[in-house]
Amino acid sequence: MKKCTLHMIVNGEKVSIEVSPNSTLLDVLRDKLNLMEVKEGCGQGDCGACTVILDGKAVNSCLTLAMQAEGKEVTTLSGLNKSRKIHPLQKSFISHGAIQCGFCTPGMIMSAKALLDKNPHPTREEIKVAISGNLCRCTGYKKIVEAIEAVARGKEEKGGEDVTA
Amino acid sequence: MVEFDYIAPETMDEVLEIISRLEGKASLLAGGTNLIPNLRNNKIKPELVVDISGLSDFSYIREDEEKIKIGVLTSITELTTSELLMKQAKILKEASGQFANPLVRNKATIGGNLADASPAADTAVPLIALGAKVKTIDSAYEMREIRIEELFSAPNQTLLKEDEVITEIEFPLLASDTGNIKSAYEKLGLRNAMAISVVSVAIVAKLRDERYIDEVKVALGAVAPKPIRAQKVENVLKGETLSQSLIEKSAEAVSDDINPISDIRASADYRRMMSKVLLKRALNKIDRGG
Numbered sequence: 001m002k003k004c005t006l007h008m009i010v011n012g013e014k015v016s017i018e019v020s021p022n023s024t025l026l027d028v029l030r031d032k033l034n035l036m037e038v039k040e041g042c043g044q045g046d047c048g049a050c051t052v053i054l055d056g057k058a059v060n061s062c063l064t065l066a067m068q069a070e071g072k073e074v075t076t077l078s079g080l081n082k083s084r085k086i087h088p089l090q091k092s093f094i095s096h097g098a099i100q101c102g103f104c105t106p107g108m109i110m111s112a113k114a115l116l117d118k119n120p121h122p123t124r125e126e127i128k129v130a131i132s133g134n135l136c137r138c139t140g141y142k143k144i145v146e147a148i149e150a151v152a153r154g155k156e157e158k159g160g161e162d163v164t165a
Numbered sequence: 166m167v168e169f170d171y172i173a174p175e176t177m178d179e180v181l182e183i184i185s186r187l188e189g190k191a192s193l194l195a196g197g198t199n200l201i202p203n204l205r206n207n208k209i210k211p212e213l214v215v216d217i218s219g220l221s222d223f224s225y226i227r228e229d230e231e232k233i234k235i236g237v238l239t240s241i242t243e244l245t246t247s248e249l250l251m252k253q254a255k256i257l258k259e260a261s262g263q264f265a266n267p268l269v270r271n272k273a274t275i276g277g278n279l280a281d282a283s284p285a286a287d288t289a290v291p292l293i294a295l296g297a298k299v300k301t302i303d304s305a306y307e308m309r310e311i312r313i314e315e316l317f318s319a320p321n322q323t324l325l326k327e328d329e330v331i332t333e334i335e336f337p338l339l340a341s342d343t344g345n346i347k348s349a350y351e352k353l354g355l356r357n358a359m360a361i362s363v364v365s366v367a368i369v370a371k372l373r374d375e376r377y378i379d380e381v382k383v384a385l386g387a388v389a390p391k392p393i394r395a396q397k398v399e400n401v402l403k404g405e406t407l408s409q410s411l412i413e414k415s416a417e418a419v420s421d422d423i424n425p426i427s428d429i430r431a432s433a434d435y436r437r438m439m440s441k442v443l444l445k446r447a448l449n450k451i452d453r454g455g
Contacts, residue, residue, distance in 0.1 A: 001168040021171035021214065024201065044202040045269055046359055057242075057271040063201045064272070065194065067171050068218060111268070132358035133266030 008069045010035070011079030019066045026050045026061040029076060037077040037106040041135070048134030051107035052076050058114035060133070077106040080113065088151050089113060096147035100138035108134045112148045121152055166205050173216040177223075177302070177332070183215055185304030185328040191215050193330065195238055196272040198265070199281045223276075223332065226250060235334045237276030237299075241288070242267070244275060253338060255455075256291040256350040256367050263287065266358045276331045282317045285362040285387035289313055291350055293384035293394050294367035297336035304328040310335075314384070317391035345372045345379075347455030349447040353439055355430060362387040363431045366443040370451055376407040383444070388423040388436050395422035398444065412448045416441040 006019045010033060019028055026043075029035045029052065041049035043062050050061040053075040080087035089109050092098070099105050108131055115122055115130035122130065127148050128141075136144060169192075174180045184191050192211035194200050195218055203209045217223075223238040226247045233253055235244075244250060244261035251258055264270055264278075264287045278288045279299060298310045303326060313334075316323050325331070339346045348369045354360025365386040371379040381402045383395040397418040405411050425436035 002170050004171055020168075022166045022168055022204070024166075043205065045198055045265075048266070048268055051268060058268055059271050060198075060268050063198050063269070065171065065197065065201065065214070065216070067173065068194075068197070068216060070173065130267055133268035 004067050006066055006070055008071065009073045011075060012082060021065070021067060023066040024062055025052070025054075025064040025066045025069050025074070028066040029061060029074070035076045035078060039103055039106060041103070046135070047104075048107045048111065048131075049104055051110040051134060053110055053114050056114070056117065058111045058130075058133075075110070075113075077109055080109070087113075089116075089148070092147040092150045093144070096143050096150065098140060098143040098147035100136075100140050104134055104136045104138075108136065108144055112151075115148075116152060122148075124149060127152070167207050167210045169204070169211050170213045171216065172213060173219055175219070177220060177330070180215060180217055180220070180330065181302065181304040181306075181328065183213070184330070187213055189327040193217055193280070195274040195277040195280075196240065196269075198269050198273045199277065199283075217330075218274075228253070228338065231338045232335050233338060235275055237331045237333060238274050239276075241265075241270040241273045241275065241278070244288070245270065254291070254295055254336070254348075256294065256348045256369070257288065259350045260287050260291045260352065260365070260367070263352050263354075263357075269359075275334055279313070279316060279334070280323060280325065280331060282319075282321050282323045282391065283361075284320050284389060284391055285365070286392055287352070287362060287365065287386065289317075289392035290362075290365045290384045290386040291367040292334065292336065293392060294348070294369045294382045295336040295339065296369075296382060297334055299331045300333040300335060301325065301329050301331050303330075314392070314394045320390050339369065346370070347372060347451040349450040349455060351443040351447045351450075353443060361430060364388055364436055364439045364443050366440070366447045368444075368447045368451060370402070372407070372451075376452075378402050378405055378407060385419070385423060385440060385444075388425040388440050390424070393422060395419060395444075397421040402448075407448070407452050412445055412452070415448065416445050419444050 007016050029038045039049035041047035045060045045063040052061045055072045111131050190212040194216045223236040225236040241261045241264045292313045297313050350367045352365040353363045367384045370381040373379050383398045386392045398415045401415040401418045419440050425433045427433045
């Protein structure tokens, strides 16, 4: 098994890294780049805990070979607060109590982000469809949908305070 | 995960040369939504994974010579957002909208769904009803066309040779649901998202004088070793006038077309029963105007 060199942009930064051909994007983001917000749930595309945005599209990073990100842009949850402010979606999830155990949250927010980037004012139904690949075993869906809806309606536009404060 | 080498060719010529040289020891990677779980669970052990997802020339949906042509690497998301399919093949768009979930739809491709050859393949059912064919090419540059219902030989097996790949999916222009062409799609899963079909039905009918059935194609998924065309049902419907008693009669005939199994999702008996129910629902939809 020959090692491959992978070049990609992760959360705005260029990365060149040696990977095994059988590593998934999830493996590389967590184990090589320490992006622990990318969770492994089922490992087969059923749960969405590993959701990242790859060239503008929300995908399961467990169903993506790392080498498939060659030349592409990857955004994970921590890429949303580069400016040291929490993202409006994160703020809204907190203020709506849309977090229980928190395991599904990074994936939920990435699916929501991909939706709002394409469709800034989705209907409640469109929000439900957009997160239908993300399972919340605490079953906090109602608050999650409300949190996303609040951002879509512009109620959380300002974003949050300094994350390091 | 099994060990393998990885290559991402830039042209179809390279792909054909590699798969011919590897004689069955290479696996093609398009969306990867089935391939990667299979690699992970050691179900397949290729020496080389050939990533074709970057061949951008093979991702398109267009109208050409009275036909709709879809590139093999077109994603399911692209099928759900296509204006052309909305006008010309509503049932394919509908089936795509109910395919797995949005994360999977962003990666999975129409060609991958067909080549995977699941008995429950969600794009195969509307494609059979639309009279679609796949176009293929092999390493000797021989091309052929295979009707979708003839592409599958057994669960997860196709007629494709080791050195042959699908390049395009094509079906005749119907102008569906305008004028005399009516179509309907019904899927039953255990939940709405991420559900493998328990039974699915697609129908395309050409009607004359509102209710007389000139031509009809009926397809079912997940009720036989492969997605099937229901010819017994078609024979009952063709040349008759659509009515409640005809719908009942065709539902009785569906038992002769299908051969379901019991699995973790449903029993064979339940599938037999639901095949009738879904067929009736689809025919009633057509009766109401598609």
